[in-house]
Amino acid sequence: MSDYILYHKPNCSTSLSTLKMLKDHGVRPELRLYLEDPPTQKELAELMKKLGCKPIELVRTKEPLYKENYADKKLTKKEWLKILAEHPILIERPILIKGDKAILGRPPEKVLELL
Known part of the structure; x- marks a missing residue:
């Protein structure tokens, strides 16, 4: 079991x-294929706390789903948690977690700050 978890999308460059950079540094993270295994609202809230970010900072604002449905809306944290749990494609990636x-x-180089 790795000390690291990587929220990963296998076809995202x-x-x-x-992932390659982590492996080059000797880190073999546990992969969370979050599109196949979406995080719960509780997990997303914990993730935001670990990241120290607001919900919108976790959102892929370039996704068509965001542009078509959410770009012009002011949503609460609770609303974003529900949306991200229901539509994990909107979660920014990759995310590396340790503790x-x-x-x-x-x-990608940003993850090296957590090693």
């Missing part, structure tokens, strides 16, 4: 670059 800390891998 940034996610793949991040009570997490970091968004954009750009």
